Amino acid sequence: MKLFMAALLTETNTFSPIPTGHGGFHEPSYRRTGASLEAPAWGNIPLIAWRRLAAEHGIEVIESLTANAQPSGTTIRAVYEGLRDLILADLKAAGPVEMVLLNLHGAMVAEGYDDCESDLVARARAIVGPDTIIGVELDLHCHLDETLRSQANIVITYKEYPHIDMTERAEEVFSLALRAARGEIRPVMAYHRLRMINMWHTPIEPMKSIIADMQAEEKSGQILSLSFAHGFPWGDVPHVGAVVLAVADGDAAHAQVTAERWAGRIWELRETTRKRFDTPDQAIDIALVGPGLTVVAETSDNAGGGAPSDCTAMLAAMLRRGVQNAAIGVFWDPVAVAFCQEAGEGARFPLRLGGKCGVMSGDPLDLMVRVHRVLDSHVQTALSGGVRQLGPAAWVEAEGIHIIIGSERNQVFNPDAFTGLGCMLADKRMVVVKSSQHFYAAFAPIAARVRYCAAEAGILRDFAAIPYERFTEPYWPKVANPFA
Structure with a gap:
């Protein structure tokens, strides 16, 4: 038996001013072949699991491209088509294969393509024919359309947000694909669209129980797989929004009924799970009261969402309020880092920070800073055993606030984004992380409380007010009952 595998990932914020081009995909995660033989990173984690499992089952592996770009704006057409065509050329060259496994994001939009993943899978299907099993692993912040459902045999999304379960979901994709290739099961998939735009955090109730109960139903054998695709709110495509996906063994009606039942349960919890965000001043008020460390997610400036x-x-609000003994990061400002490198550790000098990318960035700040530390290469621990590059980086202090600045645009995942530069957090009363939720797994254990904040600049967090043009269906919370 022969397995073909590849990875192509980015999450497209169609409102972002940052184009996704050639350079975005040719960051350190790019590998023409062999990424599964290297250390875990965002793009190759499922491929590492698939290679390991293939070896256990005596399956030959043909590995193609791994490319992962930081979430940004719409992908340049020629860039997407070039990467896609590399994968497809490798697939043709591989000859007959029994399984194709693809690690994709699910919210990649390119010029001329509303759903790059569906386009890639449909073209792969045309090459391999109807009998080859195609399995796809997706981020739960994905868009699901009918092309993907009809052209793939198995689609499974992450269950957890933060995404701590990439390896486990990869193992499920492999297991079901292998069983299907052997003729032991006949997977059929069904969707149910919830007509909801929201963000759901799975480590806390009621979503924690939803995920546990989904997994219990899978283990009971009633259904092969259940996925709750949260959707990516800032992708203006006709099929944006939350979807429940069920995979059944040969029984399409059972898959459909199961998807509808789970969608109904999630719909009933809509007000309980509705995301509400502090203003900067509200978050500061809570942190100043204490006691202990308050971790504040600056969700509106999350690089992982395209900001x-x-x-x-x-930071401007913290300075205006005279907040002391606090930290914030990671700012993406290669120019500021270069100035800190030039000034050197211990230097005190005026630094203009941020505000460089347009309306989403807001205004720059002019600060008098002291440089505590600079590194030529800074990394942080990411999810599922991976690492994320921050590039040349600096730790500076301005008016009692400690600021981390990086040269590679990345959200915060782990305290070592701060401590790796020497900025300790145990003595801080407030730490602001530029992230939406992926920080939670590592920061929650050290926090007395976690708050979610949205500033007026950056990603719009009022889901009812996102200025969609191509998505025209009624949805909650913009309307109370989109099914009426």
Whole structure:
């Protein structure tokens, strides 16, 4: 038996001013072949699991491209088509294969393509024919359309947000694909669209129980797989929004009924799970009361959602309020880092920070800073055993606030984004992380409380007010009952 595998990932914020081009995909995660033989990173984690499992089952592996770009704006057409065609050329060259496994994001939009993943899978199907099993692993912040459902045999999304379960979901994709290739099961998939735009955090109730109960139903054998695709709110495509996906063994009606039942349960919890965000001043008020460390997620400037990650709105509020003994990061500002490198550790000098990428960035701040530390290469621990590059980086202090600045645009995943530069957090009363939720797994254990904040600049967090043009269906929370 022969397995073909590849990875192509980015999450497209169609409102972002940052184009996704050639350079975005040719960051350190790019590998023409063999990424599964290297250390875990965002793009190759499922491929590492698939290679390991293939070896256990005596399956030959043909590995193609791994490319992962930081979430940004719409992908340049020629860039997407070039990467896609590399994968397809490798698939043709591989000859007959029994399984094709693809690690994709699910919210990649390119010029001329509303759903790059569906386009890639449909073209792969045309090459391999109807009998080859195609399995796809997706981020739960994905868009699901009918092309993907009809052309793939198995689609499974992450269950957890933060995404701590990439390896486990990869193992499920492999297991079901292998069983299907052997003729032991006949997977059929069904969707149910919830007509909801929201963000659901799975480590806390009621979503924690939803995920546990989904997994219990899978283990009971009633259904092969259940996925709750949260959707990516800032992708203006006709099929944006939350979807429940069920995979059944040969029984399409059972898959459909199961998807509808789970969608109904999630719909009933809509007000309980509705995301509400502090203003910067509200978050500061809570942190100043204490006691203990308050971790504040600056969700509106999350690079993982396509924001520039150089917005100064939260920092400006902290300075205006005279907050002391606090930290914030990671700002994406290669120019500021270069100035800190030139000035050197211990230097005190005026630094203009942030506000460089347009309206989403807000205004720059002019600060008098002291440089505590600079590194030529800074990394942080990411999810599922991976690492994320921050590039040349600096730790500076301005008016009692400690600021981390990086040269590679990335959201915060782990305290070592701060401590790796020497900025300790145990003595801080407030730490602001430019992230939406992926920080939670590592920061929650050290926090007395976690708050979610949205500034006026950056990604729009009022889901009812996102200025969609191509998505025209009624949805909650914009309307109370989109099914009426």
